[in-house]
Structure formats: C-alpha cells, structure tokens
Amino acid sequence: MKKQDAVVHFKVETSGLTANEKKVLRYLVAAAEAVGPIYVEQENSSYLGSNFYPHSASKEEILDAAGNNPKILSPYTIVERNRDGDLIAIPYHIKFKDKLEIVAKHLRSAAKITERKDFAERLYLQASALLDGNYEASDIYWLTMKPYRLDIAIGPLDKLDDRLFFKKTSYESWVGIEDKKATEKAGIIQHAIYDVKRKIFATREKADFLEKTKMRVEKTSVFSGLFARGMFTSNSLPIDPQLMEKYGIRITFFDTSLDVKFSSQHYPIYQKIFERNFQKEYPRDLLREGSFRNVHLHEIGHSLLRYKDSERRLRENFPIVDELSATIYGIKSCGSLVLKGIMTEKEIEAIMIMFVCRAFTWWLDSKRQKSVEAFAIGHAIALNHFISTGALRESEGISWPNFTKMFMAIEELSDSLERLISIGSYEDARAFIEKYGSFMVYSRFASRLKGMT
Ligand SMILES: [Zn+2]
Structure with a gap:
C-alpha cells in the first residue's frame, strides 16, 4: 500500500x-x-x-x-x-x-x-x-x-482534523482481534479506579455511564484514514455525550500500534533524554507496561470526566483540555491503587517516565500530522508545569525526575483541568493554554532528539 x-x-x-x-x-x-x-x-x-x-x-x-x-x-x-x-x-x-x-x-x-x-x-x-x-x-x-x-x-468518527471548529469528522477504520488475557488484566485496574469515590463538579452536566463501559485490548490487523495517519493507540466511541450516557461507551486499546510506537519512539526517546544512571533502574518491560498504562489511564480518565456541555463551552480549545485532562486525571487516580497494593510504586514511576517520553512523541508527530497537535499542546502544558515546579530538572537536554514532586504537580494540574472541563469558559481555557502551552519546553531537548521522527 x-x-x-x-x-x-x-x-x-x-x-x-x-x-x-x-x-x-x-x-x-x-x-x-x-x-x-x-x-x-x-x-x-x-x-x-x-x-x-x-x-x-x-x-x-x-x-x-x-x-x-x-x-x-x-x-x-x-x-x-x-x-x-x-x-x-x-x-x-x-x-x-x-x-x-x-x-x-x-x-x-x-x-x-x-x-x-x-x-x-x-x-x-x-x-x-x-x-x-x-x-x-x-x-x-x-x-x-x-x-x-x-x-x-x-x-x-473523530473530529481532530477540524482545528478550525472541532466539528467535522474524518473517515477512518480499524479492524482487530481481541486479546482476552490483556483485556482481563486491564479490567482489574479499571474497576479498582472506578470503585474510588470522587468529588464531582457541575453534577447536572455530568455524563455518567461507568456501568455501561466496555473495554478491550486488541491486536490490530489494519488502520486506515485518520487512524493510519495518527497511529493512535486507543479509541473511545461514540463521541456524542448524549449517546454515551444512554448506551455507554466502547474503549478499544490497540496493542499492536503501541508496540510500534514504543519501540520506535517512546523507548528511544527515554534512552536519549534521561540520565544514564537513572535508566538502570527501569527495565524495558516495565516501561512498555508503563506506556500501555498511560493509554489505559487516558481512556479511564475520559470515561470519568465527561460533561455534556464541555465542547459547547470550550469550542476549539476542547480537544487540548480534554485529551490532557484524561491522562493527568488517570495518573492521579493511581495513587489509591498503590495504597491498595494493586500497583507498585515502581510501576507508577514507569507510568510518569513514559508520560514524559510520550509528550515528546506527540511533539514529533505533530510536526507532520497536524491532527495530533492538540495532544502536543496539552503535553507541553504538563511538561512546563513539571519544569517550573522542579518535578523535572533539565540540563543540556538530559533530565532527572523527582517523582514526589511530579505526583504533586499532577494532582495540582488535575484540579485545574478538571475545573476547566467541568465549568471553565472559553476564555479560561484560552488563557490557560496561552500561559502554559509553549513549545519552548520541547526545544530544550531538541538537540538530543535529532534524527528522530
Ligand atoms: Zn483521548
């Protein structure tokens, strides 16, 4: 082809x-x-x-x-x-x-x-x-x-290509075969997170469909249309919150494209931007799992943060806030899993490391595929926040994370994002993105990432 x-x-x-x-x-x-x-x-x-x-x-x-x-x-x-x-x-x-x-x-x-x-x-x-x-x-x-x-x-299906209004959908398709074992494992974490009680902003507009959420991990046979361009690693349908609430959602994880992205981007980026001694503590398998968890938690985050009026309020800023808040909220929710012994501290650290590497992947991808720009801007907001709070220290493009500070930064960021998605105005979102969304943070690492696409 x-x-x-x-x-x-x-x-x-x-x-x-x-x-x-x-x-x-x-x-x-x-x-x-x-x-x-x-x-x-x-x-x-x-x-x-x-x-x-x-x-x-x-x-x-x-x-x-x-x-x-x-x-x-x-x-x-x-x-x-x-x-x-x-x-x-x-x-x-x-x-x-x-x-x-x-x-x-x-x-x-x-x-x-x-x-x-x-x-x-x-x-x-x-x-x-x-x-x-x-x-x-x-x-x-x-x-x-x-x-x-x-x-x-x-x-x-997806509206990401309409960066003018976020209204028009692009044709796309995937075909896959379920991976039963991986589906069951993902289900355990998902339900443990759903079981935790949460505070909710704007109850009237909240779309609730957790019991009607179906989730599966697939081996993908083919991607076409926007999927082929974006090489996405997960998807949640339908996109209409009214339908979601009535009939629930289907979340699909594309383990095959994640494999491709992990070995060609996430892992090589990790080797380039993290300090050598630090790297010794995190085996490849743990990081592969961390990368999958980012996608997994992203979709869990989405399912917990749906408000019927967010798109109307935030308009073309919606995908930026929506995509970032999903991942950040998902990672924040892992705190309770460590306390319950469902996840180890090392596993959460691997998730945070991979969050950083995935941010650079979005940035690199957004240079040739504009439809993923919302993800790159969102992740820039998080990286800027990590750098300014000392959660991520950087010198000549090499970094050292401080995980305690990073988790705190994630909690803080999660609060701001949750507010925006549930009750924020168009102007609030605009101001937030303009203040924190600078791509300068990526450029600091650019020399280390030369030759990567
Ligand atoms: Zn998403």
Whole structure:
C-alpha cells in the first residue's frame, strides 16, 4: 500500500481464528482499505479547517452561514460554494457516494458469510449507515451487542482534523482481534479506579455511564484514514455525550500500534533524554507496561470526566483540555491503587517516565500530522508545569525526575483541568493554554532528539 492511501497493515496472529473467521477478516480489511481514499480527500494539514470548508471562507463567514443553515457545522457535511458563491453543506454520504458503495459492498460480503448472526446484523446496519448518513441505529447496535472477538469500527468518527471548529469528522477504520488475557488484566485496574469515590463538579452536566463501559485490548490487523495517519493507540466511541450516557461507551486499546510506537519512539526517546544512571533502574518491560498504562489511564480518565456541555463551552480549545485532562486525571487516580497494593510504586514511576517520553512523541508527530497537535499542546502544558515546579530538572537536554514532586504537580494540574472541563469558559481555557502551552519546553531537548521522527 502506498502512503497516500492512508492505510497501514500490521502482522497479526490469526491462528486462534476459525476458517470462517479468517475469511470474514479478509472482507473487513478490504472494507477498511476502501475508506483510506475518502480520508485522503478530506485531509489537508496546511489549512486549519482541512478540506472540510472552502479555504477562501473566513471563520466569521462560516459561522454566519451556519446561523441560517445549521447543517454547515454538522459533523457529517462538507462545506462548498455554490455558483453564486454562497456556502452550502453537502452530506458526506452524497459527496463520497461512489467510494462508500465499495466500502459497503465489502461489509455486506463479510455479513453474508459470518456465522455470528448479531455480527452480521451489525455489519448490515453499518453498511446502510455509511450510505444513508444515519449513523445512530448502527452505533447503538454496536454499543449494546455482545462483544465478538473480531471487530471493526468504520466511518466518519473523530473530529481532530477540524482545528478550525472541532466539528467535522474524518473517515477512518480499524479492524482487530481481541486479546482476552490483556483485556482481563486491564479490567482489574479499571474497576479498582472506578470503585474510588470522587468529588464531582457541575453534577447536572455530568455524563455518567461507568456501568455501561466496555473495554478491550486488541491486536490490530489494519488502520486506515485518520487512524493510519495518527497511529493512535486507543479509541473511545461514540463521541456524542448524549449517546454515551444512554448506551455507554466502547474503549478499544490497540496493542499492536503501541508496540510500534514504543519501540520506535517512546523507548528511544527515554534512552536519549534521561540520565544514564537513572535508566538502570527501569527495565524495558516495565516501561512498555508503563506506556500501555498511560493509554489505559487516558481512556479511564475520559470515561470519568465527561460533561455534556464541555465542547459547547470550550469550542476549539476542547480537544487540548480534554485529551490532557484524561491522562493527568488517570495518573492521579493511581495513587489509591498503590495504597491498595494493586500497583507498585515502581510501576507508577514507569507510568510518569513514559508520560514524559510520550509528550515528546506527540511533539514529533505533530510536526507532520497536524491532527495530533492538540495532544502536543496539552503535553507541553504538563511538561512546563513539571519544569517550573522542579518535578523535572533539565540540563543540556538530559533530565532527572523527582517523582514526589511530579505526583504533586499532577494532582495540582488535575484540579485545574478538571475545573476547566467541568465549568471553565472559553476564555479560561484560552488563557490557560496561552500561559502554559509553549513549545519552548520541547526545544530544550531538541538537540538530543535529532534524527528522530
Ligand atoms: Zn483521548
């Protein structure tokens, strides 16, 4: 596959699958592949609004048009100019009809041969949703069906490419096979965190769905669209808090892409920016686990911090605050796990070390993939906070953490972020990001990271 197709294949162990499941898997992968070219038409990292809006339109003009026609800011339309020069909204399923028919054909082929009735139903619903633009029935079915070891997510899902308004969704897909053992282990930590009582801001707006949260660790077979570009290590769906509250969420961890990121980025960064004697205390396996825990805690954090009105209040600042607060809140929650003996102190330290390394990964990634910029800005806020509180000391690009101070800094930061996400205003978020989000903190380490991409 060529890079411009926005498709990434992974080697995945299929020996545990039946002959029928292997055939089904092939059709699912074909469907995912067929989504790549649609994404390629949407993406454009040189413009804040990607290709979702005409590049000649100002933010004001778009908002103005949306005042008369709410479809302009729908997550599922492309905005174009008509012959008179007015802005009009064209639904995705019409704009990309020909390409979507190919995707739907593969999904239906998989549905026809699978021996699982409910999975077949899910695939038929998904195929129809892609073609008629009504995603809800299909989403609800997926959220409430009994999980099956094969899974696919496909369609216009994440809004990260719309850095202008954080409204438009990008086409993407993944296909994976459940890793049962890793899923069970992750479940233990998740429930231990959910069991702790918490204080809650803005109770009225809080979206609560913990009992309806399903979580699994997967070996991934293919990523396409925005997933292939962002090489994400986890995902949580749906993105609509109303649906979340009613039907719960499905969190998926992509252990395969985490493997790739850990060995090509997280671990090499660790070796470059941490002091040599310090490194002796943390074996590679412990850090690999620490890296996974960051992703795991991030999604746990998300599930605990959903407020129905955050997006409306924080607008395009929302993803920055949302993505950072999830990880920080998740790590903070580990404090109680150490006290209960579910996690060791060394394990938490590995989580914090990997938080720092992952910050640099986001920074490096954001240079070529603008859709992950929100993560890079968020992590810069945390690093700046660590440096200013003495939690991370730095000299010539080499650092030494002070874990007690770092945990305190995380608790402090978590409080500020929780306030922003639950009751903060647009201006509060803007001011917070401008004050702490400087990328200078990354530049201090830049010479150590030369040649890394
Ligand atoms: Zn997230």
